Amino acid sequence: MRHFDEEKELLRKRLLSMTGKVEESIKKAIKSLRDRDESIATKVVNADAEIDREEVDIEEKCIELIARYQPEAIDLRTIIGLIKINNDLERIGDLSVNIACASIRLLEKPQLKPIVGLSQMTGIVTGMLADSIKSFINGDVQLARSVCVRDNEADEMRNHLIRELLTYMMEDPKTISRCMDLALIARNLERIGDLSTNISEDVIYINEAVIIRHHRAL
Amino acid sequence: MRHFDEEKELLRKRLLSMTGKVEESIKKAIKSLRDRDESIATKVVNADAEIDREEVDIEEKCIELIARYQPEAIDLRTIIGLIKINNDLERIGDLSVNIACASIRLLEKPQLKPIVGLSQMTGIVTGMLADSIKSFINGDVQLARSVCVRDNEADEMRNHLIRELLTYMMEDPKTISRCMDLALIARNLERIGDLSTNISEDVIYINEAVIIRHHRAL
């Protein structure tokens, strides 16, 4: 195996572990809301610094690999893909922090009727995220494409949620502020879905050198 | 001048013109709201396809430049920076589409009391965007740093706006749906500010090879 391949492999592994952390953050943020446990949310917020550091590290490593090995063709696409995916992952991390912050705000006030859709949506987007990264690691274009399809589902769900929240707010103006936060959470979850889709698109680019983003119907 | 420099110059120019388009989109989206002119918003939505295409083109060109010239040191950082800035610009484009869509939804309903803050915030974030790109083109690290500072201002403004909107909603639940859209617009503007900050950070990285993002207080 070429030395470059070893380095690339190492980077892939780091990305995978970063994904694990990010996924955990999302789940925890939502869990803190469900279990009404502020400490979990705080942990998510605190964990972000590490993800941020890791992101910076990985990006530096990628640039170093380009600078040192001048990769071409699939190797180059992989590294550029890594940079972008890494970026997206970090943003997903930020989004879970956003969710956690909203959760903390919500926990200061009495509980609203629990929103089932939120957990369900979390399931979908973490699934998307996991699959997009899996597709990257395995070079599985099929799986990547399936993630893109699932994005519509997530969008659908968010719209549904927002509509539900609107009704709550209309019914009881006292809930407005809380509903706004819940809407924010829904939006963030949806954005996580979007970013996972981005990742999947990058995977497709890496493997087939076709940039497909924006081609699908908006 | 080296051939590579020519190519890089060309790319810079393209990025600049893309920035112009994106800026225009943001301003138009807000203008459509202010002037209550749906046609302007529609134009924004339609113009996005071109921005998307341009983004894909620029990114391909960047990868091509890496593949063909194996740039090192500042050249490499510039190209990687270009890829990231390009990405950010496209996202800003998407955000203005989001604003335009919200605007279209708002225009279906009677006008709320005009929100002065929104125009003001638009001014701030478009200023940030313009400056961040200017700092990139001119390699002006000073300017880039100033953009990062202004981000707090934008955040402040958004919080202020959201609080104002909450009051409206509480006062008159009929406005809830419209206020939600306005809040969305405020959030999107704030995200434009965030992305401009990202761009500025990239500019600093390109020129000083120091990755500063996440270092500043969150």
Add this chain to the structure above:
Amino acid sequence: MVNKDKITTENLNLWFGKNHVLKDINIGIEENKITAIIGPSGCGKSTFLRCLNRMNDLIDNTKITGKVSLGGENVYNNRMDVVTLRRRVGMVFQKPNPFPKSIFENVAYPLRIQGVRNGISERVRKALSAAALWNEVKDRLNISALSLSGGQQQRLCIARALVTEPEVILMDEPCSALDPIATAKIEELLFTLKEQYTICIVTHNMQQAARVSECAAFLLLGELIEFNNTNKIFTNPADKRTEDYITGRFG
């Protein structure tokens, strides 16, 4: 802008003795572009290049079948005069090979053998300018060409090839004997030359091929594996073997 092919080969085959060195090469070298030939050592790059101006005629035991057309005419036609052909298709070699004459006489040589008498110095000046060497040597045209640096010598050889205004310039690893700085200068020169000439360059420096060329051909064991835009070849080659070679996974 539709570019037409300046040189095309059709089923070009070449044997050195029993050694089948080029196998059914079909390629179209576009006008006013730089085409690069890449491939591992011994794959037939130089041989291919030397087919185009019939320099292989000098080697014994060579058998060639197929067609090489230069602007529509078959180069291996009996009516094609080799001397005229070589005047139309200039060549620059791996090692700078100026004659041990003065700078001026080096560039004037092709004119002199053609019996040109008038305007020689003007044409020499033009060729040296085109080869981006004029400013460096204009005050010492009479010193020996051998006292120039390697990179200058190579540009002198380019000027010498340009002076009779060929249609095509073939370059066989023109920078492999030069250091990176001289190489960079030659590469920059190529970008300006291609506006007027059709250039075909052999290089085993893949990065160089990537930098300078618009089209690239990948040869392997005498076969043309892939011929495409340089961008395509270097970001997304169609053939697995090209990809392996480009990314250094080969062999």
Add this chain to the structure above:
Amino acid sequence: MVNKDKITTENLNLWFGKNHVLKDINIGIEENKITAIIGPSGCGKSTFLRCLNRMNDLIDNTKITGKVSLGGENVYNNRMDVVTLRRRVGMVFQKPNPFPKSIFENVAYPLRIQGVRNGISERVRKALSAAALWNEVKDRLNISALSLSGGQQQRLCIARALVTEPEVILMDEPCSALDPIATAKIEELLFTLKEQYTICIVTHNMQQAARVSECAAFLLLGELIEFNNTNKIFTNPADKRTEDYITGRFG
């Protein structure tokens, strides 16, 4: 892991006649790492390398001041025996230079001159394995080394340098006569060798320096401009001249 310096130079100066070729070089070459020396042609890279095993002694009119320490001992001390020094500091040259002997005898040569009698074939096998050549030649150890390919010859030379288990291996552009595929093989070999040896490599292929080395030194007109981590040099050099050279803006 703290790495200590295997070789250090202190204010190393060298003159060829009146030509001041190395100027106050202070450098520390770390143990079990690959250190690359880069710089434009004629900047003194080879000369610097040849100072480390006193190969410059062979050149007349050389004047050297300053210190070169190998594991603490000054190499230019009178008590230092050049023959022993060269055994401790092996060297691999630009052009593969196997002796016109069999493969086996090439590698056995350093042992034979030292008067080793026992276990020669075992040590030859080990050296050839370490140079990643054993599998390719094990069945034909008695054929002439000159019938190997260029890349194989270079690995043979590496094996020959390894057989006496030197502490340091100096390489002066070891791949510049090789094609990209053979080069890739040697580069891979370097990664495994550095676990056991301290390696210092001169190359004018910057990409190669970037790929293989952990530390890199940039020389210019005999001065050490920058000496740093390779990462740093190639992504963010501290000196403007390094940056210009690395990005090809030089000259």
Add this chain to the structure above:
Amino acid sequence: MKKRKIVQTIGFSLLYLSVFIAIFALSSILYFVIIKGAGVINWEFLTSMPKEGMTKGGIVPAILGTFYLATGAILFSLPLGIFAAIYLSEYAKQGRLVRIVRLGINNLSGVPSIVFGLFGLGIFVKFFGFGVSILSGALTLGILILPTIIRASEEALLAIPESFREASLALGATKWQTIKGVVLPNAIPGIMTGAILGVGRAAGETAPILFTATTFFCSRLPSSIFDEIQALPYHIYALMTEGTHSELQVPIAYGTTLVLISLVLLINLLAIIIRYKMRKGKKW
């Protein structure tokens, strides 16, 4: 380690010794010839005819004879040699013909000089009927030095890098234009060296002219190329082996030897100087 150093010292000593002996032996020859010959040489010795049955007088016929023979030989073999060398280095394709030609040249150069003498005797003197004459001797010597000339010329031509030829051909020159314009001009110094060495060799040879050109004594200077002549080398031999007053002849022989040696060495020196100059100036 110590043992290796000692071996080295012994080895080097042997080398010094052999060079010393070689130089000593050769220079002692020069020494004797110069010491003993210098006294004999004067203007008269160089410019007058021999007198009194070779026991007195000068050696002018021998000097002239050697001059005629060497000039004739080079005039004959230089064009032949150059043309042959051009064929070999520029036109010949590797193959049986060239191998045979080359073998022929190598063997011709190895043929003992006395055999050339017999050949000259058989062909020029007898068969063509030139008799014992300048012409026969010059032709014989010419053939003798032909391999030297061909080799030197070929070497000079081969030293012209192939890249010059390729460059010229690639610029649209014909083969002959290439030879004329690029190859030959650069080979001339090398060819000249060969020619000069040939002259030196021709001037010093004795055996080939024994039966083809020389005579012990001739009373007048030659008037045509069909005349017999004296020559320096033969003169030395004759003085030592013929005649009856050896005590008078030996000093003359010393003088003649000094003249011959000076002549030949000067010629060789010239060739060597040219060659060194050329090597220095050559940058390709």
Add this chain to the structure above:
Amino acid sequence: MTKEKFIKRFFLFFALLSIFFLAGILFVLFKEGISAFGKINLGGFLFGRSWYPTHTPGEFGILPLILGSLLVTVGALVVAVPLGIGSAIYISEVAKPGVRDVIKPLLEILAGIPSVVYGFFGMVVFAPFIQRIFDIPTGLTAFTASVILGIMALPTIASIAEDAISSVPKSYKEASLSLGATEWETIARVTVPSAMSGISAAIILGMGRAIGETMTVLMVAGGAAVIPHTFFQPVRTMTATIAAEMGETMVGGIHYQSLFAIAIVLFLLTLTFNIIADHISHRYKKKMTG
């Protein structure tokens, strides 16, 4: 025929001349010498122990001449080979550039000293010296001839061997030194072995030169056509015989013919040497280029 083709044929003609001359030599030798074998049988000629061509009937056994030639040649080689090769090694490997620039041209110049000068020197200086030292009746012996011939062949051998040694790539030397070999080890184990074929070619060419040498041996070997028993007796070589006797023979007579017959033997002998040397140096070239 085009101009270019004509030019090529023109040059070809001259290239073939050497062959033509060689064939001519062979032809002349056989034409004049072959009829000797009609009168003397081949075995008696080659192995006959006495050479009395002027007796009646003449005896034409050239064994003493062949042995004389061989003895002198071997003796010459014993002198010339170690000195020549030692000098060659010294010049190319040991000498400082300044020294080399003097010694090398000196040897080259000395290589040009005509053979008759060596003969002369041998006669007037060296032979009397030998006579005195060893207290023998005449100084003109096989030994004297060997030494003089050896000195004469020395520059030739040295110069060819030097070429061979200095054409050993410098990189071999550097490689060896960098592996911790001493300079002597480098010379003995790398440089000289690499140049071995070139050196052998030099020796064989030197041998050819010695065996074909005429004037020197004619003047210093003493000229007795008897089978030699010691080094310190006069001998007569084939070349000397031809040179000495041709002048006195009757053209076309048996003596004349037998001298040509000797030339045939000589010619074939040197031809063999040359072919061997050629073969070796050919192989050498192949070896050096891999």
